[in-house]
Amino acid sequence: MRIAASFISGGLFGLGLVISGMSNPAKVIGFLDITGNWDPSLALVMAGGLIVTAIGYRLVFRRAAPVCDSQFHVPTNRVIDARLVGGAAIFGIGWGLGGFCPGPGVVATALGYSEAIAFVAAMLVGMWLKDRLFGTA
Amino acid sequence: MTEFTPVSALIGGVLIGLSVVFFMATMGRIAGISGIVSGLMNPKSSDFGWKLAFVAGLMVAPFVYAMMRPEDVSVAFPHSIGFIVAGGLLVGIGSRLGSGCTSGHGICGMARLSPRSIVATLTFMATGIITVFVIRMIGGAA
Numbered sequence: 001m002r003i004a005a006s007f008i009s010g011g012l013f014g015l016g017l018v019i020s021g022m023s024n025p026a027k028v029i030g031f032l033d034i035t036g037n038w039d040p041s042l043a044l045v046m047a048g049g050l051i052v053t054a055i056g057y058r059l060v061f062r063r064a065a066p067v068c069d070s071q072f073h074v075p076t077n078r079v080i081d082a083r084l085v086g087g088a089a090i091f092g093i094g095w096g097l098g099g100f101c102p103g104p105g106v107v108a109t110a111l112g113y114s115e116a117i118a119f120v121a122a123m124l125v126g127m128w129l130k131d132r133l134f135g136t137a
Numbered sequence: 138m139t140e141f142t143p144v145s146a147l148i149g150g151v152l153i154g155l156s157v158v159f160f161m162a163t164m165g166r167i168a169g170i171s172g173i174v175s176g177l178m179n180p181k182s183s184d185f186g187w188k189l190a191f192v193a194g195l196m197v198a199p200f201v202y203a204m205m206r207p208e209d210v211s212v213a214f215p216h217s218i219g220f221i222v223a224g225g226l227l228v229g230i231g232s233r234l235g236s237g238c239t240s241g242h243g244i245c246g247m248a249r250l251s252p253r254s255i256v257a258t259l260t261f262m263a264t265g266i267i268t269v270f271v272i273r274m275i276g277g278a279a
Binding site for chain 2: 001002003004005006007008009010011012013014015016017018019020021022023024025026027029030032033034035036037039040041042044045046047048049050051052053054056057059060063065066067068069071072073074075077078079080083084085086087088089090091092093094095096097098099100101102103105106107108109110111113115116118119120121122123124125126127128129130131133134
């Protein structure tokens with residue numbers, strides 16, 4: 001049940017990324033290039049995702065627990081610290097450099113692009129490096 | 138440069154939203170891709186099985202879609218491979234240090250109006266925009 005639910009979730013997510021154009025670095029970079037030939041498409045990806053999620057989460061959280069678990073696992077931390085801001089800043093630089101965030105990198109890897117494979121390999125090294133440099137917390 | 142594609146962008150966004158909501162309804166978790174992918178490096182964890190299943194779905198569905206409708210799928214790389222690899226490294230470090238990426242903060246957290254996610258999303262949008270601007274200024278495209 002948990003495996004099937006996760007597989008379906010991943011599949012829907014991947015379809016959304018490939019159909020929306022998020023898995024195309026040219027489109028992501030075109031979106032970030034607000035002073036150039038700006039392509040606002042990804043703002044609509046985000047808007048569509050946010051509206052569905054905001055409504056859907058409200059309905060889901062009316063239940064006492066999710067279908068496949070005894071409780072919801074939702075972050076409760078509300079502290080804005082240097083790790084959060086610094087990490088997000090580093091992430092954004094990487095996003096602008098490659099035109100990929102993690103999901104689209106994995107999707108383009110599945111489509112067989114060698115640049116995407118190189119991106120994902122470097123990303124996994126970066127994730128490992130973060131634990132080495134800053135701990136697993 | 139790419140064209141504005143509002144219809145496919147909205148359809149894709151809605152699918153991402155449905156995935157995120159379905160995942161919360163069934164697994165009770167935030168669909169944060171960076172957290173799920175990094176979990177693959179920890180095969181002894183009890184969460185390894187479902188994380189692997191999620192990533193399998195994330196790869197299989199677009200692969201099948203691209204086989205069926207190759208004309209709808211385009212992937213192009215404006216920046217050089219050196220920038221792409223450096224980008225991967227920084228995305229890996231930054232997403233873990235900042236506890237999330239475009240999915241976990243940008244969609245799941247923003248939809249919950251989490252103050253941390255709102256700050257993270259505004260921050261990575263800003264540094265992403267600055268990075269692309271600087272690369273265009275120094276002429277670092279491929």
